[in-house]
Amino acid sequence: MNNQQFRADVLTYFGASAASVEELLAYNENVFHRHKLTHPVKFPLAPETHVSAWEEYAVAAKEIGAFEVLKQRLVQLQFPIQEGISQTSSYRAATRRGVPTDSIAEATGLVLNQPEKLQLFIHQSLAGAIPVLLAGNRENFVSLVQALTMRNEPLPVPASMGACIVSGFNNWDRIRQYRQKWEATNPDNCDENSWKEEFQRLIPQKQLYQDRFIILSDGVYSGVSAKDMGLEEYQWQQLSPIIRLEHECTHYFTYRMFNSMRNNIFDELIADYRGIVAACGYYRSDWFLRFLGLESFPNYREGGRLQNYRGEPPISDGAFKILQALVKAAAENLSRFDTQYSGLQPSLVHLRLCSGSINAAATQTKRFRFPSLTGNPLYVSELRDSNLHSQFRSVETDMGMRVGEDTMKFWENSPRRRVFPSLCLPSQTNATTEQALMLMSLTYLTLEELASQQATCLIQAILEQLLTVMAPKTKVMRQSRDWKPRIFRRNRVFLINKT
Numbered sequence: 001m002n003n004q005q006f007r008a009d010v011l012t013y014f015g016a017s018a019a020s021v022e023e024l025l026a027y028n029e030n031v032f033h034r035h036k037l038t039h040p041v042k043f044p045l046a047p048e049t050h051v052s053a054w055e056e057y058a059v060a061a062k063e064i065g066a067f068e069v070l071k072q073r074l075v076q077l078q079f080p081i082q083e084g085i086s087q088t089s090s091y092r093a094a095t096r097r098g099v100p101t102d103s104i105a106e107a108t109g110l111v112l113n114q115p116e117k118l119q120l121f122i123h124q125s126l127a128g129a130i131p132v133l134l135a136g137n138r139e140n141f142v143s144l145v146q147a148l149t150m151r152n153e154p155l156p157v158p159a160s161m162g163a164c165i166v167s168g169f170n171n172w173d174r175i176r177q178y179r180q181k182w183e184a185t186n187p188d189n190c191d192e193n194s195w196k197e198e199f200q201r202l203i204p205q206k207q208l209y210q211d212r213f214i215i216l217s218d219g220v221y222s223g224v225s226a227k228d229m230g231l232e233e234y235q236w237q238q239l240s241p242i243i244r245l246e247h248e249c250t251h252y253f254t255y256r257m258f259n260s261m262r263n264n265i266f267d268e269l270i271a272d273y274r275g276i277v278a279a280c281g282y283y284r285s286d287w288f289l290r291f292l293g294l295e296s297f298p299n300y301r302e303g304g305r306l307q308n309y310r311g312e313p314p315i316s317d318g319a320f321k322i323l324q325a326l327v328k329a330a331a332e333n334l335s336r337f338d339t340q341y342s343g344l345q346p347s348l349v350h351l352r353l354c355s356g357s358i359n360a361a362a363t364q365t366k367r368f369r370f371p372s373l374t375g376n377p378l379y380v381s382e383l384r385d386s387n388l389h390s391q392f393r394s395v396e397t398d399m400g401m402r403v404g405e406d407t408m409k410f411w412e413n414s415p416r417r418r419v420f421p422s423l424c425l426p427s428q429t430n431a432t433t434e435q436a437l438m439l440m441s442l443t444y445l446t447l448e449e450l451a452s453q454q455a456t457c458l459i460q461a462i463l464e465q466l467l468t469v470m471a472p473k474t475k476v477m478r479q480s481r482d483w484k485p486r487i488f489r490r491n492r493v494f495l496i497n498k499t
Contacts, residue, residue: 086151125249
């Protein structure tokens with residue numbers, strides 16, 4: 001059976017009509033370009049060319065503030081948000097030809113509410129360093145999105161949208177810097193006509209003037225309240241920016257690795273997987289479904305994020321209904337794989353959200369310039385202290401569950417990393433590479449495959465194939481029928497008893 005037929009059979013199983021099958025096969029087509037993945041890749045990736053310019057902006061921002069620095073360099077911030085402004089000749093001259101705005105009457109500047117709250121920092125992601133703008137409040141976020149992605153037009157920004165990654169942004173400040181260096185090296189041949197010729201040579205070299213960066217809001221993720229999440233207000237305020245930032249960085253990852261970054265629900269599933277694991281320590285399919293508006297499936301909550309990803313042109317109502325079922329099944333399959341194969345149990349992760357003696361272990365430095373519970377998955381060595389047993393037992397009481405002695409023994413002795421059970425990872429394969437491998441494995445699937453009963457086997461098989469490229473010396477060990485997956489590392493074997 002070929003892949004297309006398998007996907008069609010899955011859609012039929014979920015109740016799709018012939019017309020809906022055709023729609024969803026097209027909508028869920030895998031467009032990630034993986035043909036270049038033929039040799040080991042070191043993570044994080046090296047930064048793109050534009051990052052060095054933004055590092056200079058970040059240094060200057062510490063002196064005079066991020067908004068003042070960016071107003072001087074990003075021409076869109078020199079115009080207000082105004083209907084029709086993108087059609088004016090002066091706006092086009094400034095944004096398309098780099099004409100200085102000093103003499104442009106319409107260039108009255110972008111108005112932000114509390115501009116001093118805007119922050120600029122460089123975040124180290126799996127895909128390399130990337131500039132991040134943290135808006136400070138919702139009004140600032142909307143204004144920045146409209147200015148930098150909507151040509152300063154007052155177009156609507158969905159309430160459920162709390163971040164965006166800007167790609168292919170023409171940075172005229174970098175072009176001006178390029179011209180200054182060119183003039184310095186060509187002092188006898190740098191008149192206006194010569195520059196026009198040089199500019200034509202510059203245009204194909206987009207890496208020299210086009211930027212990518214992230215705009216973040218500081219509100220709750222996906223517009224979902226702490227009460228609906230079952231968390232305290234302060235907890236959700238701390239976790240939301242982590243999910244949001246790592247979500248956007250995952251889009252950046254798929255773009256750099258596989259040349260694709262779409263407004264598609266499968267891309268969102270991968271990105272939210274990474275964001276939730278980074279914030280929570282393990283994947284919560286119930287969180288993801290609530291973000292999308294599917295917490296009461298088969299009922300859909302109007303205003304959930306899922307409706308933002310119906311495609312262009314939008315898929316029909318019938319296909320959208322099937323899409324909801326696919327997403328739910330795919331999320332639950334991914335959660336099942338994460339729980340069974342990542343070596344991280346929800347009961348242990350729950351420790352991090354409890355108050356008490358582990359707060360110091362759960363709270364890390366302000367690596368994103370805002371408070372966080374953690375920026376990475378929870379590793380057992382962060383909890384290894386004299387109170388470990390009592391902490392487990394208190395969680396058992398709190399959650400009404402029992403942590404097996406074999407699981408306890410495993411966690412006390414396990415290395416400080418999330419590993420893929422049944423895979424023997426060489427010592428040079430670090431946690432960053434392992435996280436990247438998991439994201440990469442998902443890009444080999446379609447939504448139908450992840451929603452199928454074969455999802456776990458498919459993910460595992462893809463991981464094994466990836467390891468032959470990423471870690472050629474890896475030995476693959478199959479799991480037995482009577483035990484959960486084995487973890488082989490540095491000549492130590494731990495067996496987790498089924499309970």
